[in-house]
Amino acid sequence: MATLTKGKVTKSTFPVEGMSCASCASSIESMLRAREGVQEANVNFAGKTLQVAYEPQTVTPVQLRETVQEIGFDILIEKKTQEELEERQAAALNNLKRKTLIAVVLALPVFILGMFFHGTFAWGNWAMLVLTAPILLWAGQRFFVGAWAQAKYFRANMDTLVALSTGIAFLFSLFNTVYPEFFLSRGLLPHVYYEAVAVIIAFILLGKYLEENAKDRSSSAIKKLMGLQPKTVRVLRDQSELEIKIEEVQVGDKVLLLPGDRVPVDGEVVSGTTYVDESMLSGEPLPVQKQPGDLLYAGTINQKGSLQLVARKTGGETMLAHIIRLVQEAQGSKAPVQKLVDKIAGIFVPIVLAIALLTFVVWIVFGGEAYLSEALLSMISVLVIACPCALGLATPTAIMVGVGRGAENGxxxxxxxxxxxxxxxxxxxxxxxxxxTLGKPSVTDAVWADETVEQEHLEKLFFSMEAQSEHPIAQAIYTFYKEKGQQALQPTYFNSLTGLGVEADFDGVRYFSGNEKLLRQQHIPTPDHLLQAARQLQEMAKTVIFFADATKALAVFAVSDPVxxxxxxxxxxxxxxxxxxxxxxxxxxxxxxxxxxxxxxxxxxxxxxxxxxxxxxxxxxxxxxxxxxxxxxxxxxxxxxxxxxxxxxxxxxxxxxxxxxxxxxRSDLRHVAGAVKLSRATVQTIHQNLFWAFFYNIICIPVAAGLLYPFTGFLLSPMVAGAAMALSSVSVVGNSLRLRSKKL
Incomplete structure (x- = not known):
């Protein structure tokens, strides 16, 4: 859980459990936004996180959790380490894997009996019932629990579609297994659809498992960043060397580093000299020499020497933690196009329910001899194939991979x-x-208007003026004279003139330091030879600084900032x-x-x-x-x-x-083009995902409803519908993962 407080509003990110589709995310958002004290709530379905801005004096995390639990989901409000979160996710994935395997194993004989030996054995229906019941009631329990939680608030999501389709098919089959005479006495065959129920749930669980696996890969950038911080640290306390957990390090602790150690905190070197690999921050492959007084950053690697550093920033305050937080927030945020998708997803399931009901009615009215069976199968196919998972995954998976890909490249x-x-x-x-340019200018030339002036005293005044300024050029001049042992004087008056330079008074005399525009503005004359020298220096790509008193220009200094x-x-x-x-x-x-x-x-x-x-x-x-x-x-x-x-x-x-x-x-302009290319590739991927998600539903729902039946006699099997729905979600995530190989 990440938390940031600004003023009276707290912004927190919580892991979410129990979501199965984009409509789930929409339900959580709308319930939380309706709660007093909540200013904003955004759920990242792909990342399984909730970002919520709330007033802590009005609503607490516990109350936020209760609101989410009311509709069948959960958020983790307890502070968890990344390892603990990964363990929970791994346990949930293993549980899903176990249920998927058992569902597939049980569904296979049901499929064979239903498709190839239907009516052959008198006990066939009872055998399929025994095998299908655990698939529905145990492996598929999550769909019914979720659907009921939503129904209590007159909401619907993917769980509703799956629960209705498989539940209706199972109850209809159960009725015909226990009491086949009802339809036989009316001249109709008592059809059962156990194979559809079993295979639909098995396919959907398999699709979910593959989807969760793929989504886990889409957040690999965060895991890589998390892995840059060591779990334990050697510190020196009371002249004793202790090995403690990274969470126990305090500001001011002396940390001991050996060759090959990762730097655990942001700190300052107090003893020892070494070379440090800072490529995770700068991208530069060459190690940087560090000695007493230099800063080290968490996540970088000590290569050669042993040293001690004093911890200045620990835990969530380090540069590495800041980067991780930025990436997490970016991956959890929503692109503008996602807002439209969320609105569509919010009304999509009710529309599908209406289409499914209409399909059933049309088949009952206009169907042939087997109208009831065909009506039931078509309705089930519509409910199954129209799951909005692909729609909900289209944008966030691309964003997560794109942001992560960017972070890996600085x-x-x-x-x-x-x-x-x-x-x-x-x-x-x-x-x-x-x-x-490098932004590290250095003084290269000094030309005086009058060689007979007392240069040493004027240089001290010039140095003292630049010492007051924070401009990079001023800092270069300050460093140049400081290395010569120059001592600064305190001016009686100092003023920074934005975009021009500075002015200061020493012993009642006004002096100016800045560009040529400053001298023109102050009507200060400049000797021709000084102007000529300035032009020659400028043609060499050097920056020129004029030094003058109120009556005349005294000198021109050249500062070079290499490209x-x-x-x-x-x-x-x-x-x-x-x-x-x-x-x-x-x-x-x-x-x-x-x-x-x-x-x-x-x-x-x-x-x-x-x-x-x-x-x-x-x-x-x-x-x-x-x-x-x-x-x-x-x-x-x-x-x-x-x-x-x-x-x-x-x-x-x-x-x-x-x-x-x-x-x-990395202060490298090559990455500007890389950032634009990444954005273009991500947006292109989002558009591809959304196109196929919409195209899939626009084409598949009418086909599932039986639109082709009057012309071709083709009626989509609910089992095929389940496979198509699972495949659509996996294909969207797979398309997003292609961004990981994008060359920037």
Whole structure:
């Protein structure tokens, strides 16, 4: 169970037990939404989870569970580990497997007797009754229990269809076995349909077993992530080394790591040096050196050295837990198309019941000599074949596999709506710094307007101003001078000028540090030779920072932020995917042009403020484009929020990742095209699933009702109907599983 509390509303995810079709999910949702204190309830039929937002002061998890139990289902409100949940699921699957095997073994002789030796043996009907009864009353008990729970609230689901069809057939057969004279005295044969009852239940159970097996594979991504965390940890307490469970680790504990150990918590290295495999976070195959002061993340692998770290985040607070939570929430969320499917599923079963009743009446009125038998068989076939399982599985299985496939490739998708929406994108906007470039700029040049000035003192003032700023360029300058041993002074006044630079006062003198636009705005003259030097540096794809006082420009500094090795390849992949690529930056035009040329971007805008980036997004949207924005910083947050699809680089700021629909754990632009391809493939799979689910019902229900009988004499057997229904569900899940092999 996962829980997140915001304000007075708690959002929790609970495992659900007992669901058999999409109508079950719809029933749970509608019952919970009608409960006071529940703001939202969404059931993922494929994932067997319930996401509910509720007011804890009004309704408790126990009351939520009671509401669900009233209609024949259950939710697990007790906190369970992944291993415990898997054990419960495995036990339920084994129980289903056992019932399926016994049902198949018992159904086989019933089928042979009913189809090939019907009427041959006087005791044949009694033998079939004895063999069919345990199939119906034990193996198929779940259908009748579920149908009764629904009927108490005037609801219906798949259990209703199966229980009605097999129950009616069994009672009719039982009557004709015990009292055959009733029909014989009227000149009619007392038909029995034990073989239909036995085979229908056996086929449906077999289909359910295969379906559950396939759905279990669709959630393999979560299991892989869960497996990245060790079960036990070695800690140092009171100078003693202890081995404790992962759940018992506390913030501040000293954790001991040996070569080959998985890092159990997020923490800081306090002693030792090693190399750590962080590929599960960054995707980079090369190990990263770690030494005292460096951070380690849960799930990564210590390769060579032994070390100690202090636990900073444990349990549900670690980066790994955050990733798992994101994937679980995304897999449990609903795509917009699912809302329409849910509405259809909610009324589908009542419509099928009406069609089945109409079928029976039509056959009674217009049927031939065996009208009663044909009416009964046709009604049963309609009830069996029309189960909405395939319809309910069409969207969530594709979403689960798609989200899981993304997570395995370092693409974290916020929810199903984000996954579905990304396939419409036809334009991609890229921020330059930290997105196309490494985001690790360094100072390469310094040109002074007057070589005779007291450079050492002015450099200290310049360093002190940049020390106050959090901009990546400012941090590069700060690092450059800090490594030289420079000491910062405290300004009497400091102000950050968004998109321009900074200003500060030292000893009553005003100084400025920023771009050329800042100097123009402040009417500060710049010597020609300084401007010429700035142009030459910009043509080399370097970012230029001017340093000035209130009367004149004093110096120009060049900062180089190298382009990421994979940026050009990633942009080419986007273009090959049919996306128009734009680069936006607050940097100067010359640097922007040089970087754009280097990575192959034809469209770019420079010297933009954060609101200018958002305005450019709106401009493209007004032209009819569906815009994806890729960024990594606070200055990108506004544009990310404005875009149709927002993609954050995983090494960016928390605010960018919070706003984003999709987060790339690897700051690699090749995965932008991968995310779009994944979205397109998932949506295509959903459409395929829905097409076949609807097509199956549109074609099969009339055939089951006997539409072809007047023309061809063909009447669908209830046994074939049961097999077709089971096959439809398995085929939908199987089609979704093809996403696992999709190349991104």
């Amino acid at each position: 693409i974290l998708i916020k929810d199903a709506e984000s996954l579905e929406g990304a396939h419409k994108a036809d334009a991609v906007i890229l921020d330059k710094t930290g997105t196309i 990421k090795p994979a940026s050009a390849e990633g942009i080419k992949a986007m273009q090959d995917a049919g996306l128009d690529v734009y680069m936006l930056t607050g940097d100067n035009k010359q640097t922007a042009a040089a970087v754009a040329k280097q990575v192959g971007v034809a469209h770019y805008q420079a010297e933009l403020l954060p609101n200018d980036k958002a305005a450019f997004v709106k401009q493209l949207q007004s032209e009819g484009k569906v815009v994806a924005m890729v960024g990594d910083g606070i200055n990108d947050a506004q544009a990310l929020a404005t875009a149709d699809v927002s993609i954050a680089m995983g090494q960016g700021t928390d605010i960018a990742m919070e706003v984003a629909n999709i987060t790339l754990m």
